[in-house]
Amino acid sequence: MDVVTPSRGRFATTLLRLLTVQGSWNYDRMIGVGFGVSEEPLLRDLVQNGDGSAYRAALARGALFFNSHPYLAGLAVGATARLELERAPAQQIERLRTALCGPLGSLGDRLVWAGLLPFAAAVAMSAIALGAGWQAVALFLLMYNAGHLTLRWWALRAGWRYGAGVASALRNSTIQRLLGLSGPALGLAAGFMLPVLIRGFAAPLPPWARLVFAGTAALALAGLRLVPDRVSGLRIGLAVVALGLVGVWIWR
Amino acid sequence: MSWLETHLLLLTWGTLVGLDLVSVGQTMISRPLVAGAVAGAIVGDLATGLQLGIVFELFQFDVLPVGAARYPEYGPATVAAVSAAHFAGGTLAVGFGAGVGLVTGLLGGLSLHLLRRLNARAVTRAAAALDAGEPEALIRVHAAGILRDALRAAVVTTVGLLLARSSRLVFRSALSADHVTLLTAAVAGAAVAVGAAGVLRLIGRTPTLKWFAVGLAGGAVVAWTW
Numbered sequence: 458m459d460v461v462t463p464s465r466g467r468f469a470t471t472l473l474r475l476l477t478v479q480g481s482w483n484y485d486r487m488i489g490v491g492f493g494v495s496e497e498p499l500l501r502d503l504v505q506n507g508d509g510s511a512y513r514a515a516l517a518r519g520a521l522f523f524n525s526h527p528y529l530a531g532l533a534v535g536a537t538a539r540l541e542l543e544r545a546p547a548q549q550i551e552r553l554r555t556a557l558c559g560p561l562g563s564l565g566d567r568l569v570w571a572g573l574l575p576f577a578a579a580v581a582m583s584a585i586a587l588g589a590g591w592q593a594v595a596l597f598l599l600m601y602n603a604g605h606l607t608l609r610w611w612a613l614r615a616g617w618r619y620g621a622g623v624a625s626a627l628r629n630s631t632i633q634r635l636l637g638l639s640g641p642a643l644g645l646a647a648g649f650m651l652p653v654l655i656r657g658f659a660a661p662l663p664p665w666a667r668l669v670f671a672g673t674a675a676l677a678l679a680g681l682r683l684v685p686d687r688v689s690g691l692r693i694g695l696a697v698v699a700l701g702l703v704g705v706w707i708w709r
Numbered sequence: 710m711s712w713l714e715t716h717l718l719l720l721t722w723g724t725l726v727g728l729d730l731v732s733v734g735q736t737m738i739s740r741p742l743v744a745g746a747v748a749g750a751i752v753g754d755l756a757t758g759l760q761l762g763i764v765f766e767l768f769q770f771d772v773l774p775v776g777a778a779r780y781p782e783y784g785p786a787t788v789a790a791v792s793a794a795h796f797a798g799g800t801l802a803v804g805f806g807a808g809v810g811l812v813t814g815l816l817g818g819l820s821l822h823l824l825r826r827l828n829a830r831a832v833t834r835a836a837a838a839l840d841a842g843e844p845e846a847l848i849r850v851h852a853a854g855i856l857r858d859a860l861r862a863a864v865v866t867t868v869g870l871l872l873a874r875s876s877r878l879v880f881r882s883a884l885s886a887d888h889v890t891l892l893t894a895a896v897a898g899a900a901v902a903v904g905a906a907g908v909l910r911l912i913g914r915t916p917t918l919k920w921f922a923v924g925l926a927g928g929a930v931v932a933w934t935w
Contacts, residue, residue, distance in 0.1 A: 480732045481854030483828035484777060490832060490839070494851045497844055513842030520839045520847055527735060566775055571911050574737070575770065579908075581742055582763050583928070587935060591755060594746040594762075601737050640917035647908040648924020649931070651901070654763065656932035658897040666894040673898030674905075681906035690771030690903035691781045691815060697899040698808035698892070705888040 460542040462617070463499050470498040471534065472613055478530050486522045492534060493520030499538035499617075515541040518550060524558050526565020528608045533557045535616025536623040543620070553621065560627055568632070569608070572639030577601040579646035586650075586657035673697060710753075718751045719788055720866050726784035727862020731774075731821070732855050739784035741765030748791035760803050761790045765810060767900040770907025777825075782817025785862060786810040789869025797877050797889075804892030805884070807900075809876050813869035820861050828854045 478491035496519040503512035518541075525533060533554060540550045581597035589596075615626040655674075659667050677697070680688045710718075722744070730739040737743060742762040749758015765783045772780040787810055794806025831850055832839065838846030884892075912921050 476735075477733050477851070477855060479735075480858070481828050481832070481851045482731055483825050483832055483854075485829040485832050487777070490847060490851050490854070493839075493847050497847065513844075515842070516844060516847060517840050517842035520842075562775070566773070570773055570775070575908070575911060578740065578742060578766055578769075582766060585742075585759050585763060587931070590759065591746055591750070594743055594759075597740075597742060598737065605736065640912070640915060641920040643908075644912055644917040644920030645924040645927075647912070648921040648926075649928035651905055651908070651925060652928035652932040653935075654767075654904075655901055656935070657763075658901065662890065662894050666890050669891060669894040670898040670901075673895045674902045677899045677902030678905055681902060682909070685906075685910075690768045690907070691811060691818075693899050693903055694768060694807065694811045694896070695815070697895050698804070698811060701804065701892045701895045702808070705884060705891060708888065708891075709883075 460539065461502065463502065463538075467498040467501070468613065468617075471495050471538075472531070472610060474498070475527075475531050475534065475609060475613065478527050486520065487524035488527065488530060489523040490520050492523045492530060493517075495530070496534045496538050496541075499534070500541055502542060511541075511544070514547070518547060518554075521551075521554070523554055525561035526569065528569055528605060529561040529565045529612045531609055531613030532561060532616040532623060532626060535613045535618075536620055537616075539617050539620040545621070549621070553623070557623070560624075564627060564632070564636075568636060568639060569605070572636075572643060573601060573604045576639065576643045576646050577604075579643070579650040583646070583650045583653050586653045715752060716792075716870060719748060719792055719870060720863065722747055722751060723785040723788040723866025723869065724859060724863040726788060727782065727817070727865060728855070728859050730782060730784055730862075732858040741769055741783045741787040744784045744787040745791055748788040749795070752791060752795045754791070754795045757794050757803065757806070758791050761787055761794060761806050761810065764803060764807050764896060764900045765790065765814075767904030767907075768811075768814075770904045770911075772907075779822055780818055781811075781814035782821060782865065783810070783814045785817055785866040785869055786814035788866060789813045789873045792870055793873035793876055796873070797881055802889050802893070804894070804896040805876070805880065805889060806873075807896040808892070809869065809873045813865065813872060816868060817865045820865050824858055824861050827857060 474495040478488050478495055481490040482488055493516055497516060500512055500515045503515055537550050537554055577597050577600045581593045584593035616623055619626045659670055662670060677693045680693065726739045726744045729736060745758045745762025749755040765787045769783050774780060790806035790810025793809040794802040797805050831853060835846050835850050912918055
């Protein structure tokens with residue numbers, strides 16, 4: 458069934474609302490309510506001759522449980538909005554939403570949380586350790602958000618373009634190429650960062666404090682690698698501060 | 710800038726940072742690197758802001774915000790840490806600031822869990838209207854969630870800043886320069902370990918490991934010669 462593409466303004470409103478898709482995140486529907494809020498502008502054409510029943514039914518479906526990576530939620534929002542306007546059966550729309558949760562979560566986690574974000578952070582931290590100031594922080598924000606906002610816009614447009622066949626958008630060659638590149642890029646950047654940071658931290662310390670630095674790092678790394686289920690970064694940090702304060706108290 | 714103006718700015722910045730983490734934008738101003746740099750600029754001590762930003766950014770490598778995972782919140786924590794460190798001696802007091810920040814990060818994580826439960830309760834209360842597809846109810850529940858998060862972020866930042874102030878009053882006279890250096894060395898060591906463990910977990914045993922080794926060698930050469 459042919460549908461009229463909503464105006465650019467409606468897509469822009471949806472994109473803006475997608476920036477808050479996790480605003481009502483909860484253990485019950487996860488980002489479902491935010492999904493419905495984001496989808497709403499694209500559904501307005503369902504109101505015809507004053508009859509809003511299809512619009513309300515679509516909104517109710519939109520606000521049900523949904524979870525995915527927030528940057529890729531637009532892919533599901535675009536696809537389901539298109540199906541709603543095509544008057545596809547409710548079961549088909551619900552099946553599509555359910556089917557997209559896992560892949561969108563997994564793809565976003567690999568591409569963003571385990572790719573772009575730590576890569577950009579590692580580059581910025583290396584730059585700061587080598588003498589850059591606030592410019593490195595600005596570079597981090599620019600580099601990250603160029604990727605972030607492009608991904609959000611692409612996801613929404615691709616979801617609308619592909620509709621029920623949205624799975625083929627996930628096989629998009631650019632996405633796959635980026636996934637292939639993200640691992641090596643992160644490996645290089647993070648590997649480069651560690652010795653540069655170690656030097657940056659250790660250089661201003663007196664010799665005895667360098668021993669404390671190295672000893673704490675070795676013990677903490679051993680704990681994190683050997684018993685990862687019991688030891689977290691936060692626990693290590695709090696324990697080190699507590700032991701440090703005890704050490705200081707004894708040393709007085 | 711007066712003390713009050715500085716702290717009002719820090720509170721506003723911490724609130725924005727807390728909102729960015731989950732609810733609005735996720736443009737990563739909530740990353741410690743950014744939160745710390747701006748907090749440092751606010752108190753007029755960019756060097757301390759950047760240094761604490763790096764410390765907490767390394768701690769952040771331990772966090773993967775996947776699904777319903779529970780994790781500490783290091784954005785407002787870094788703002789509180791910068792406040793504590795700056796007024797206690799600047800870059801030398803990074804360890805002291807980190808202590809304040811880690812406690813604030815723990816509280817921030819707990820507050821996120823509470824927020825999600827409150828949001829779930831609000832959704833349950835509005836379930837009939839949501840299931841009837843009422844757009845006003847949808848927007849109301851969503852906007853209330855964002856407001857609740859803004860309030861949460863403001864409270865966490867306030868508690869962090871109060872913790873920073875009270876810790877300074879308690880510890881400033883008790884800590885000598887050597888004590889402060891000891892804390893900084895220990896915290897920096899822990900941060901490097903947490904960052905390294907986080908990186909290794911992200912990379913896993915994949916072929917990426919060889920790129921990591923190449924980067925490590927390059928970084929070692931630069932660190933040696935720079």
